[in-house]
Amino acid sequence: MPLSLTARLALLFALLTAGLLIVVGIVLGRAVERHFDELDAHELAAKLTLVGNLVREAGAEPEQHLDAAFAGQHMVGLLLRTTDGSMLHAIQPQAFTAAQRAGTALNEGGETWHEAGREFIGREIGLAPDAAGGEPLRVAVALDISHHAHFLDEVRRGLWLGISAAALAAALLGWLAAHRGLAPLRRVTTTARRLSADGLSQRLDEAGAPAEVRDFVDAFNGMLARLETSFTRLSDFSADIAHELRTPISNLMTQTEVALSRARSSEAYREVLASNLEEFERIARMVGDMLFLAQAENGRLPRPVETVQLDDEARALIEFYEALAEDRGVKITLAGQARVTGDRLMLRRALSNLLSNALRHTPAGSTIGIDIRDADEAADGMATLSVSNPGDPIPSDQLERIFDRFHRASDERARKGEGAGLGLAITRSIVLAHGGDIRAASADGQTRFTLTLPRAAAAGSVPPSHTGAAT
Known part of the structure; x- marks a missing residue:
C-alpha cells in the first residue's frame, strides 16, 4: 500500500x-x-x-x-x-x-x-x-x-x-504538523464526496488554510462555481428542449392517431403526411440549431478568415426577404458600408436571424432599417451593423436574457414568433466567434440590435454607399 x-x-x-x-x-x-x-x-x-x-x-x-x-x-x-x-x-x-x-x-x-x-x-x-x-x-x-x-x-x-x-519525536511532530497542514485537502475530499448535480453550491472555507493551499482552495471553489453554472445551464437547456420538442411530437402523435382511427382516402393520408413533414422539418431545424450552438460553445465553429462586405450581404438578404416584406407591407432600408474579417455564411446567417425576427414583430406600413458604420466612423475601431424596427417593446429586464436559448421576451412577442427561440442565441454565438459583441435596446416603441465586428485588416476600395429598399 x-x-x-x-x-x-x-x-x-x-x-x-x-x-x-x-x-x-x-x-x-x-x-x-x-x-x-x-x-x-x-x-x-x-x-x-x-x-x-x-x-x-x-x-x-x-x-x-x-x-x-x-x-x-x-x-x-x-x-x-x-x-x-x-x-x-x-x-x-x-x-x-x-x-x-x-x-x-x-x-x-x-x-x-x-x-x-x-x-x-x-x-x-x-x-x-x-x-x-x-x-x-x-x-x-x-x-x-x-x-x-x-x-x-x-x-x-x-x-x-x-x-x-529524537527521530521518533520528529516523526510524531512531523505527522502532527502535516496532519494539521493538510486539513484543507481533507476538507476538499469531504466536499468532493458530497458533490452531486443537486449539491454543487458547496464551497470550501478559506479561513485557516495555509498560503500553499489557499490557491488550490480558490481554484477548487472556482471549479465548483463553473460546474454549478454549467449544470444549471444544462438543466435549463434540457428542460427547455423537452418543452419545445413536446409540441411537435404531440402534434405528430395526434395527427397519426387521428389518421389511423378509421380508413381514409389516399388524399387524406397525403395531407396527414404533409402535415407531419412540416413538424419533422421543425424538429430537424431545432436539432440543427442546437448542434450549431454546441459547436459554438466548444469552439468548433469555422475560423473567420474571409473578407466580407457587410453591405453586399445585407443587400442580398433584402432581396431574399423582399416577397415576405411585400406581403406584410414592410419596407427594408440599407445605409452605410463596411468590410470585416469573418465567415461569410455565418455572418449572413446572423443577419438573416435579425431580419427574420424584425419582420415578425414589425407592424404593417413600418420600416426596418439596417445601418452599417465602418471602423473609421466608430470610436472603438470596430465596424457596427444595426437592425432596428418599430413594434412591441422588450421589457428592460429581458434585454440581456433574450439571447438565451428558448427564451421569449414576452407572451405577446412569443405569439408572433414561429421559431423555437434559438435564432438570437445562434446570432450571439456567431458574433462572439468573430471576436465581436451584440447588444439590444428597446425604447419608445423602437427595438434595435447592434452587432460589433472587427474591421478587415487589409485596406481596399469599396463600392460607394447607397440605399436599397424592398416594399
Whole structure:
C-alpha cells in the first residue's frame, strides 16, 4: 500500500533528524575518542619518564623505588628487563600478555591489546646506562584504558538512544504538523464526496488554510462555481428542449392517431403526411440549431478568415426577404458600408436571424432599417451593423436574457414568433466567434440590435454607399 502524504512527511522528518543527529554523534564520538587517546598517550609518556628517572637515580637496585612510586596504581603495569629480554622486575605483570612477559618487545610508538577482558595501551623504551658504568636496560609500561573504552561505549549507546528518541519525536511532530497542514485537502475530499448535480453550491472555507493551499482552495471553489453554472445551464437547456420538442411530437402523435382511427382516402393520408413533414422539418431545424450552438460553445465553429462586405450581404438578404416584406407591407432600408474579417455564411446567417425576427414583430406600413458604420466612423475601431424596427417593446429586464436559448421576451412577442427561440442565441454565438459583441435596446416603441465586428485588416476600395429598399 502506498504511504499517505502525511506518513511520507513524517518519515521524511524522522530521516532528516536521524541523519543530522548521526552526523553530529559521529563527530562528537570521534572528538571524545581522540581526546582520550591524547590523554592516554600523555600519561603513558609521563610514566615512562618517571621510570627512567627512578632507575637512573636508584642505581643498581631500582626495584624498591619503583614499588614505592607505583604503589596503589593498579591500572599501571611495568616490566624492567635487560636488553636480551631477561626479567629484572615486574609490577602488575598480569597487564601484559604471556609473549610480552616472555620477552617480546613492545612497539616504541605504542600498541593496544586485550588481556583478561581488559584493554591496555603500552610502550617500551630503552634506558641508557648511567655514568657509573651500569648496563643498558629496557622498560615496558602498560596502561589500563578499560574505563575509557567503557565510557566511550556508554556515550555511543546514549547517542544512539537519543538519536532514536529524537527521530521518533520528529516523526510524531512531523505527522502532527502535516496532519494539521493538510486539513484543507481533507476538507476538499469531504466536499468532493458530497458533490452531486443537486449539491454543487458547496464551497470550501478559506479561513485557516495555509498560503500553499489557499490557491488550490480558490481554484477548487472556482471549479465548483463553473460546474454549478454549467449544470444549471444544462438543466435549463434540457428542460427547455423537452418543452419545445413536446409540441411537435404531440402534434405528430395526434395527427397519426387521428389518421389511423378509421380508413381514409389516399388524399387524406397525403395531407396527414404533409402535415407531419412540416413538424419533422421543425424538429430537424431545432436539432440543427442546437448542434450549431454546441459547436459554438466548444469552439468548433469555422475560423473567420474571409473578407466580407457587410453591405453586399445585407443587400442580398433584402432581396431574399423582399416577397415576405411585400406581403406584410414592410419596407427594408440599407445605409452605410463596411468590410470585416469573418465567415461569410455565418455572418449572413446572423443577419438573416435579425431580419427574420424584425419582420415578425414589425407592424404593417413600418420600416426596418439596417445601418452599417465602418471602423473609421466608430470610436472603438470596430465596424457596427444595426437592425432596428418599430413594434412591441422588450421589457428592460429581458434585454440581456433574450439571447438565451428558448427564451421569449414576452407572451405577446412569443405569439408572433414561429421559431423555437434559438435564432438570437445562434446570432450571439456567431458574433462572439468573430471576436465581436451584440447588444439590444428597446425604447419608445423602437427595438434595435447592434452587432460589433472587427474591421478587415487589409485596406481596399469599396463600392460607394447607397440605399436599397424592398416594399
